[in-house]
Amino acid sequence: MRAKVLSRREMLLRASTGFGFTAWAGLAAESGAKKPHFEPKIKNVIFCFMSGGVSHVDSFDPKPRLTRDAGKPMPMPVKPTMFNDVKGIMPSPWSFRNHGQCGMPVSELFPHTGARADDLCLIRSMTSTANEHAQANYVIHTGQPFLGFPNAGAWINYGLGSENRNLPGFVVLASGGVPLGGIGMYGSGFLPAEHQASLLYPEAQESLSNIKPKESDREQQRRLSFIAEMDRQYSAHSGADPQVETAIRNYETAYRMQTAVPELMELRGETEATKRLYGMDSANPATAAYGKQCLLARRLVERGVRFIELTCLMRPADPGQIGNPWDQHSVLREGHTEMALQVDQPIAGLIKDLKARGLFEETLVIWAGEFGRTPFAQGTNGRDHNPFGFSMWLAGGGVKRGFIHGQTDEFGYYAVENNMTVYDLWATVLHLLGLDHERLTYRFSGRDYRLSDVHGRVIRELLSSR
């Protein structure tokens, strides 16, 4: 074939059946969506990861005793802490107010999220098994405290396949820093690499690695046609090989991605009202950037991307904490104020927008850090890590609304009722997606591995009857 140069549109149309490979199309099976185990409640997950660890006693778990016993030593055993600088009980600098029909108390740090209280399924009894950032980050993303295990998003893509062949099925929006522990936690571990996250950089020149052709479309088309022709001869010569055919077809997908990704990132079509809803007009650049991630998350959901994770932007006042901006071992008041300002309005805007567009029912928004913070002070004005009990929330299809699950003790130190593990969380999320966490397995080095390892149960108390 000596292809004439086509318009991008024509090329894309053709590319959907190959650069002249119609004859081979049947050989490479489309690996699109796979069947879930049972009828799913949701199709997509948006994970708003609060890297560094949000203080639950200052956000969603009010504890009046902290004020009453301010400065006193903890009346219960204190577990070893990271910094071994345990001081007295520290009251929350913020007041709480009941919100919505459900009357859920939310701290004044989160006025916008508070206003959405009736949409939230709040868990106050979350626990983690790791007490330092990198390990806890790995735990909440993969269930294990180190490299080598698949991220929940990778599991979900492995289980359900991709709905959109032109976009990766698992996207991390990386306006902010990569959490401590590195990008390995977004990896596919022992699952095939196709399931690992693609990092999209909303603020960068090239939003996805190598997505930008370094030449004109016309040049690239000519190149692709030439390569395709050579490949066809190679295949014809040496007998069709499914691997090689797939590799050939990947060039078509890659070509389409070069259009699909910039189209996704292009927000000109969004109204000003929408952008305002997400806080993109904020005078605070971090709020605007986080808002952009939230808006992109919605656009990714619209395009059928299964799992989207958002990253928090660093605090300009503390650029050292690029990967864990919520980590206030000191100056809790300043740090949490800044961070809440960054994420509060955008996330509330996201919920509103998903509802307005009818996407809320098929989407689950997860809001969580890797652990909470201690009810007692570290130094004069900070809090250390607390994996023994902390808060997170879910919002969207299949889960209760305006609902509070579990509780911590009266100081907010240990979870004491309906304690939930990371395995329970993911077992429940998989359930909502129509996957049985005990059946979603992958055999690797002699074992059938699961996202929930040998633990986890679906927390039915969280599920709505709808």
Place this chain on the structure above:
Amino acid sequence: MPGRHRSNAASVFLSPFLLALSAAGQSPDSDFFERYVRPVLARSCQGCHGAKVEQAGLRLDSRAALLKGGASGPAVTPGDPKASLLVKAVRHEGPKMPLGGGKLKAEEIAAIEEWVKQGAPWANDAPATVAEKTIRERANDYWALRPVAKPSSPPVTRRDWGRTPVDAFILAALEKSKLSPAPQADRATLLRRVTFDLTGLPPKPEEVTAFTSDASPEAFAKVVDRLLKSPRFGEHWARHWMDLVRYSESHGSQGDFDLPEAWSYRDYLIRALNQDVPYDQLVREHLAGDLLAKPRINQTENINESIIGPAHLRMVEYGYVPVDALGDQFNVVDNQIDVISKAFQGLTVSCARCHDHKFDPITQRDFYALYGVLASSRPGQVVIDTPARLSLHHDELMKLRAGLRDELGRLWLDAKPDLSAELPDPPAPANTNAAGKKPEPPPKPDYGPLALWRELKDLAPGEAFRAEWNKAAENLNMEIADRREFNSKGFRRIWDLAKPTDYQAWFRTGNGLPAQPYRAGEFYVLTEGDRAVNGIYPAGAYPHLLSRKHSGVLQSPRFKIDSDFISLRVLGGDFAWARIVVENYALGNGGIFPATNLSDDKMRWLRFDTKYRRGSHAYIELAQLEDRARIPGGASTDGRSHFGIADVVFHDADRSPKDETVHAALLLEGPIPQSAAQLSDRYFTVLRACVAAWTAGSLSNAQAAFLDFFVRNALLPNTKKQLPGDVIALVERYRTLETEVPVPRRAPGVTPGTAFEQPLFVRGNHLNPGPPVPRRYLEVFGSRPFDSALSGRLELAEAIANPANPLTARVMVNRIWHHLFGRGIVRTVDNFGRNGDTPSHPDLLDYLAHRFIDEGWSIKAMIRLLVTSSAYQLSSTPSAESSQLDSANVLLQHARRRRLTAEAIRDAILSVSGQLETKPYGRGIDVYYTGKTDGGGKVGPLDGARRRSVYQRIKRNAQNPFLEVFDSPKPASTRGQRDSTNVPAQSLAMLNDPFVLDQASKWASSILADGGVDVRDRIARMFLRALGRPATADEISASLDYLARAGGDNAGLLSHQQAWQDFAHSIFNFKEFLYLR
């Protein structure tokens, strides 16, 4: 109360059936047990207290076990139900059992009570060795654990096919399935295949031409020999090996700290594979290379190669300042066991960390037997130099130092220092303490020997002088008494490192630490500046007396921290450190892992707060800078550092002991001086005595301190101004030679520690330790506990590198087969267990394993055998029958199509573009990356310094994005079989990655620079170079067409850089470039 009620009710209920039993005339003892008790124990108790799990160290599966009991004592007291824990537990009077499973039925509880009352008879009371027997028996049931057989060639019908014994096995299986092997691949295809397989690089055009035109029957054998001899061979096969040991140059997690000198292990592998070091030797070196009686010495580089082998044990991921240090060690050791067992044995032993292996005959005890072996070694750097290199100038430096001592002694004996000299303030210790705490300041008031002089020198002789003298003497004596009194309470002196027995109980490595501790009076020659010697040391341990470049690590035996503080009397500087290593955590450098950079050349008490770590196991470590497992940023780079240690005390009060060495006390000996003049004489007398003792080698610590004061303050001749020319010359000579002393080269390694038996962690919960398990290898091989004062790694090495081990050779030949044929005879190369695949050609596997051992474990001989077989040389085109009958091509009817590995793709691009730098070895090249990463370190050059991929640095948290997209493995665990994914990101990388474009541009430039007059000729040459074969006419014409679009006539096109770059770039994207057929 309610409990008692129920119990009574049960007794009432029980009676009828007891009566019934008796009435039936049965032997109540055994039958009662069998019928009513054993089922209850089996169903409700032995799940947690049995052969598989021993919760609280308790087993309830034999009478002996019940009587022995567990953590809380015996489970039963025969005849006495009330005193029996078991009865209390099931009645929920005390521990409530069964745990979480609800209370037993009343009649079950009653039956247990009755049985205990009977004396707890147990019909078949054999000790529970059943499990062990089963394990051994199970070995014989399973093919991989049976001894390697020596099968003879199977009969085949076809006689004209096959070059090697291997082929008969392949052909026989094909014939059995009515298949016949594909024809031989054409020469160009074969050369490309074997060149990539053996060296990871494409054949050069001249090699293609030579081979395709060599008609001799030995042509291919010659090629194979050439490739096996190529230094590129080791580079390629080392990478395969690195996949097995999750090679990495950093520790991951937060911070992603570097593993110092990790690259030396990569070079070790390359050298070893190029030299064809026998595989069993490499296995021994990997497990115990530091302990071998006859290490392998590299005479060219003056390196002890063997000692580098264990470096892989350090390539683990650590948590960042883990609060739970034992939990972190558990993960680390688990990973080590996982890697060793998979890499060398194809077994998944770490599956047994919580319970016996579900599929394979591996017990939970096996896991903890190995845990003890691995945790009994300590993470540290090892010196890889030969003694010859290390001891350069040793004798002469010793002689010079002795000479200097004599000269100084002579000078000092007659010196009368100015007692009234103004002294500068002592420098404050620098704050290099990682914990952020300053070392303790010198005690105040300072009882330097001159204090007394200053106090009394202006007094009139006679009564006034005597009175003041007496007062001062009394104060001093009181102070000394106070200090002794203070030190006598609340301090436990654990080690005195000046005592040979204590010193020798510690673990020493490095060439700086001698067999005996030093007596008081040692010093070192300063290597720069005005002063000759640093001062005079008290008795203790020092690694740096001859040269501060010398290596030294001194570690205490393992102990359980049982005090709130540990104080060490230490000195040191230049980033030597002292620390408490908790549960072998290698990276601790302060905070909740007590550690301090030493920054003072005088012995002082250094106090570590160990409250936080009470109950943990630990050891004390002092190490020279480059011997540290973690090198701090900003450390000096000249390889010099120093430390000394004398005492260790444990205590609970937040105060260190006081220094009892009060040098001024020496002045009090003798008659009371009557005047300043007499006092001054006293000073000179004491000083002379000190100097005399110094030269005689009989100095006391107090004398050393006295002398040290005068030397450090240059009150005795010690500076260039004060010393005569011949002494200065001696010092200069010393300095010249010391400069030439090499800084020892280090590699990651492990060093000996206290050997201990690891308690089994019940259900894998490290907070619930059970009974200790003796160190040994797997029960299934009949391994007995290791009788060794060391870790047992040497015994472990022997157990694995043993020709009788059924797995070692099988696993390795299968790996070689996998790399050459694209699929192992056992497809799951890392798992020969029941959950792995069975061999497609079991006899062939045994034939190869047997031959491997017979031929001295030569990897190269095995590769030669395999690639010279007909099976290797098949064409990749399947026959119609094969596609139908064996679509997965398990039987190897034809060659398997394979995508090149990530490294081979990158290396091939560099090679074809003419850019490849073949210089071997050395530090890794920093990774080129643009995305944000945690702890990514420096950003390296886009072209990776044109070095092969094996030389690119591997950081856990910042992996090379180009290699990663083509499935380079994550350094997490053994990965003998890589993924070969097929994703659009690969196409995007090949189309748009700046590295690929840059190389296309460079290739184009070199082509243009070569000149040439014909476009067709140039196209042909590029095809040959990239694909290892001539272009076809069709290809040339299609290429011409493509190039012609760039415009211009022949001449114009010839110098059109962009056109040729685009063409080169296209070739890199050909599937033929990326795949082997």
